[in-house]
Amino acid sequence: MTNDKTILLGAVAYDPKVVTIWEGMREHFHEQGVSMDFALFSNYERQVEELLSGHIDVAWNTPLAHVRVKQQTHGESLSLGMRDSDRDFRAKVLVRRDSGIKSLKDLEERILAVGSLDSTQARILPLYFLAKEGIDLSRVTLLPFDTDLGKHGDTGTSEIEVLKALQEGLADAGTVGDLIWVNEQAAGHIDASRIEVFWTTPGFDHCMFDGNPGLSPEKTEGFRRALMAMRWDNQKHRRLLELEGLREWLPPREDGYRSLEEALKQRYQNEH
Amino acid sequence: MSTEVSVIAVDGGELQLGGGLLALVRPALDELEPGGMLAVLSRSSSVREDLPSWCRAQRHEYLGVEEIANNLDRHLIVRGAFSVPRGTNTNNGLLRPGSGNLNAADVGDAALPPSRADPSTGFAPHGARVEPGGPSYPFTLNERDHVAPSEVTTLYEQAVNGQWDATADIQWSKVRPLPDALESALVQIMTFLAENELSALYVPSRFIARIHPTFAEVAMFLATQLADEARHIDVFLKRARLCGRGLGISSVVTSRSLLSLMQQEDFTEATFLLSVLGEGTFLDLLSFIERYAPDEPTAELVRRARNDESRHVHFGLAHVRSGLATDPTLYSRLEAAVRKRAAVLHGVGGVPAPLQDALTTLAAGGAEPRAIARGHESFRQLLETMHISRIRRLGHAGFTPDQAEMISELHTPNFM
Numbered sequence: 001m002t003n004d005k006t007i008l009l010g011a012v013a014y015d016p017k018v019v020t021i022w023e024g025m026r027e028h029f030h031e032q033g034v035s036m037d038f039a040l041f042s043n044y045e046r047q048v049e050e051l052l053s054g055h056i057d058v059a060w061n062t063p064l065a066h067v068r069v070k071q072q073t074h075g076e077s078l079s080l081g082m083r084d085s086d087r088d089f090r091a092k093v094l095v096r097r098d099s100g101i102k103s104l105k106d107l108e109e110r111i112l113a114v115g116s117l118d119s120t121q122a123r124i125l126p127l128y129f130l131a132k133e134g135i136d137l138s139r140v141t142l143l144p145f146d147t148d149l150g151k152h153g154d155t156g157t158s159e160i161e162v163l164k165a166l167q168e169g170l171a172d173a174g175t176v177g178d179l180i181w182v183n184e185q186a187a188g189h190i191d192a193s194r195i196e197v198f199w200t201t202p203g204f205d206h207c208m209f210d211g212n213p214g215l216s217p218e219k220t221e222g223f224r225r226a227l228m229a230m231r232w233d234n235q236k237h238r239r240l241l242e243l244e245g246l247r248e249w250l251p252p253r254e255d256g257y258r259s260l261e262e263a264l265k266q267r268y269q270n271e272h
Numbered sequence: 273m274s275t276e277v278s279v280i281a282v283d284g285g286e287l288q289l290g291g292g293l294l295a296l297v298r299p300a301l302d303e304l305e306p307g308g309m310l311a312v313l314s315r316s317s318s319v320r321e322d323l324p325s326w327c328r329a330q331r332h333e334y335l336g337v338e339e340i341a342n343n344l345d346r347h348l349i350v351r352g353a354f355s356v357p358r359g360t361n362t363n364n365g366l367l368r369p370g371s372g373n374l375n376a377a378d379v380g381d382a383a384l385p386p387s388r389a390d391p392s393t394g395f396a397p398h399g400a401r402v403e404p405g406g407p408s409y410p411f412t413l414n415e416r417d418h419v420a421p422s423e424v425t426t427l428y429e430q431a432v433n434g435q436w437d438a439t440a441d442i443q444w445s446k447v448r449p450l451p452d453a454l455e456s457a458l459v460q461i462m463t464f465l466a467e468n469e470l471s472a473l474y475v476p477s478r479f480i481a482r483i484h485p486t487f488a489e490v491a492m493f494l495a496t497q498l499a500d501e502a503r504h505i506d507v508f509l510k511r512a513r514l515c516g517r518g519l520g521i522s523s524v525v526t527s528r529s530l531l532s533l534m535q536q537e538d539f540t541e542a543t544f545l546l547s548v549l550g551e552g553t554f555l556d557l558l559s560f561i562e563r564y565a566p567d568e569p570t571a572e573l574v575r576r577a578r579n580d581e582s583r584h585v586h587f588g589l590a591h592v593r594s595g596l597a598t599d600p601t602l603y604s605r606l607e608a609a610v611r612k613r614a615a616v617l618h619g620v621g622g623v624p625a626p627l628q629d630a631l632t633t634l635a636a637g638g639a640e641p642r643a644i645a646r647g648h649e650s651f652r653q654l655l656e657t658m659h660i661s662r663i664r665r666l667g668h669a670g671f672t673p674d675q676a677e678m679i680s681e682l683h684t685p686n687f688m
Contacts (some may be wrong), residue, residue, distance in 0.1 A: 015454075016559040068675055084331060085328075085329070087551060088328055090324075090325060090328075092321065092325070131338075178325035178328065178329075179325070179328075179329050181322070181325065181327050182289065182322060182325045182326040183329065184290075184291070185288075185289050185290025185322065185326075186289075186294055186326065188290070190290045192288045192290045196288070196318045197318045197321040197322055199321070200321045200325070232404075233404035233405045234403055234405060235392065235405050235406060235407050237405075238405035247331055247354050
């Protein structure tokens with residue numbers, strides 16, 4: 001545990017903008033009377049380790065990292081807040097219109113493009129939910145794009161690769177997160193005559209600020225207060241919110257991680 | 273469509289979300305206040321998958337879908353809180369062309385600017401629905417009473433109608449060679465006018481970028497003023513160069529005077545010094561030159577320039593008058609600005625000698641001594657006329673006779 005009054009936050013530097021975001025957040029926290037500094041990591045595994053060992057107070061975690069922190073602290077870690085966009089995330093199964101896929105079962109014996117091994121939205125949960133729908137994944141030929149491992153899909157590169165593979169006909173179907181799918185469509189980047197959405201997974205929650213179990217009440221309260229004080233219609237806040245991909249910070253909730261916990265348990269069992 | 277709609281519907285046909293559906297959905301949602309409901313009719317099955325995700329991304333609430341007929345879905349969406357406000361402006365800005373024309377005053381009447389502009393509306397035209405959370409702009413002239421006199425739209429309209437062509441509107445071919453002394457005098461006068469008009473081009477331009485775009489008509493009027501000055505510089509230099517003997521002298525008196533004008537940091541003070549005092553004084557100077565002009569093209573170009581200048585003086589007077597009416601500290605600020613400038617120019621001498629001699633020779637019509645005596649008397653009367661006009665103009669602006677007398681006495685010997 002860091003013992004001075006400054007909250008030390010960890011974030012993964014998946015993009016240069018992460019520096020801009022946390023410099024701005026540090027300034028905002030300071031304006032709110034909350035001393036905060038940050039440390040950047042290259043991957044979530046290291047960040048989780050440093051949170052658990054008390055070198056940092058708070059970690060801005062992906063769902064995968066959040067679930068691991070919860071498991072390793074036996075539920076004692078403090079969930080401090082999440083983005084509005086982290087709630088009710090979904091994954092999409094997209095198909096090529098010429099693939100002839102008419103039902104989920106048709107995915108068997110086809111090529112399914114999937115995102116990075118550690119991407120919750122583009123790999124772990126879509127496969128988990130497909131298996132739950134009765135698809136025999138051992139009969140599906142996966143075309144994986146394991147880019148930026150350790151970043152848990154934050155960079156979105158593997159999802160872009162999935163979309164590209166679909167456009168180019170390298171795969172019959174593919175899995176991506178819902179935000180990238182609607183945003184790419186809204187931006188006019190998707191050829192709707194070639195690709196269409198076929199299925200949507202149930203909802204799940206995404207990133208979370210995880211606090212070390214021993215985080216002091218002052219730091220906990222200060223962190224939450226400063227975070228929740230950000231407003232979309234404030235020009236300085238808005239720039240940071242846009243970069244971080246949200247409109248407002250929301251209180252934490254845990255139910256949205258059950259499917260991921262289950263999926264990780266199954267993966268563990270399959271591997272052992 | 274009314275702005276107070278609580279439920280509306282759009283028919284999306286077979287459009288997919290990424291195939292154009294949003295071009296119907298987004299404008300329809302924009303008609304709603306937060307909490308209002310939109311029904312989207314759709315015959316596309318993929319919309320069932322995509323619309324909820326899009327709503328999530330945009331923070332609208334997706335209520336669900338119902339198949340209301342064979343293959344026809346009805347999706348219900350509640351407008352989210354993150355939207356560009358509809359605004360409460362009851363003035364709908366409807367323009368009604370009068371006799372076929374649509375002038376600036378009609379536009380001004382339809383969208384009266386607020387007394388104070390919001391720096392975060394940036395370059396948004398006044399009346400636009402401005403999305404909250406935009407950056408703050410560094411405009412410093414944000415108060416109507418300190419920027420925009422009500423006469424500005426009329427003056428802008430007059431300025432637009434009053435534009436003329438420095439190339440074609442003067443009968444340059446009628447310019448004939450003049451006696452030596454007269455030609456030298458004319459070159460000197462034109463050089464002086466061009467130098468001063470250059471300052472009149474630069475000084476307002478420093479303030480245009482500081483004016484909040486809500487008062488864009490002031491910036492637009494000043495743009496016409498800049499175009500006027502550019503044209504004047506053009507005609508004065510053309511007239512000088514037609515003499516074929518180069519240009520005249522630029523005096524230190526003129527240079528110091530114009531620098532002190534250029535260094536004004538306050539829009540109202542600068543406008544007062546430039547337009548009310550400087551260009552006001554130039555009206556009498558230009559009348560003088562026109563009266564003694566040696567040929568018709570010269571008289572014509574000076575007459576046209578004077579017409580333009582009188583608009584600038586009108587704007588300056590209106591601007592200062594509106595400021596004086598609302599800001600009791602302005603009298604003393606303007607007086608202080610005049611005193612400060614006079615202090616900078618203290619001891620530089622009177623009217624620049626090359627100009628004084630040139631005006632005397634021009635009024636004399638040549639170098640013959642008895643004519644020069646008359647020319648000298650005319651010049652002396654010009655100074656008196658300028659002083660009297662300044663006092664009258666200052667009275668119009670709202671100064672007492674004593675203040676006007678004192679300010680006029682302190683005005684620069686350079687005229688501008």
